[in-house]
Amino acid sequence: MAKIIAIATDDFEDSELVSPKEALEGAGHTVDVVENEASKTITGKHGATFETVKGIDDAKLSDYDALLIPGGFSPDKLRVDDRYVELTKEFLESDKPVFTICHGPQLFIQTGITDQLTLTAYKSVQPDLKYAGADVKDAEVVIDDAHQLVSSRTPKDLPAFNAAIIDALA
Template sequence: MAKIAAVLADQFEDIEFTRPKKAYEDAGHTVEVVGLEEGTVTGKHGEQVQVDVKVSNADYDAYDALFIAGGFSPDILRADDEMVEFAKQFMDDMKPVFTICHGPQLLINTKTLDGRDITGYKSILVDLENAGAKLHDTSVFVCQNQLVSSRTPDDLDDFEKASVELLQEKGL
């Protein structure tokens, strides 16, 4: 089963973290929260999540996939060079990456979206386009059997299904 790094900072969209995390764990996978600092991060609606490992101490090789929830968290995460480099490694190595809503903001800073197909929240579409991504207005899009993206919490059913299926297809 896969070990998934869920990168998270304060002001994440609660349901965009809790629902996929539960789906991954229900499928037998492990989710470890990687943050900027040790301690607790708080979602936009009050969800409290313990950070398991600080990004500077995270062993990239220990993870099979990356999960980026939305909300304001991705904008905070992309200002940190270590977090950007951590996420970039997943993209460069074609490890599975799952991102929803504002999650792709972190990927924009990795400079790995040029020519990639993606969807995301309406307010970041121009940013994704400026990063060279090809945009799709659909509930979920899977690019190159690696990058799973969705637009909003309304797309969670499709996002969770596509993410779990991708892990299964990869034998993780």
């Protein structure tokens, strides 16, 4: 089964980490929540908490089969840290799946390769991605086969998103 890294920090959108993590684990996969340091508790916008498994400095592409980036305010906080941007770029340039929802794709803008991506995001993030050159679609799930990228717009898309990410790992 696959080992997935979920990068998040405080103020992530609770359902966008809780729901995919539960779906992935329910399918037999492992999900490591990673932030700046190991054994730190991060808290979502609505109170969900997770203890981080490791710190970003110890997270390597070779240790994981896929990347999960939930939305909320977390991606905007992470995209100013080159460690998260570099890891995200490595995943996008690898043959490993990347799963993101809502505000998660904000992180892609800093990678310098947004113009190679086809994706969706929350309505207010879509123009930013378009200006950065992405091919943005308005659909509950968008799959970019060239980058093994699965993206969705909002928590209401979670059932379709979760099904798509499980399929991507099959």
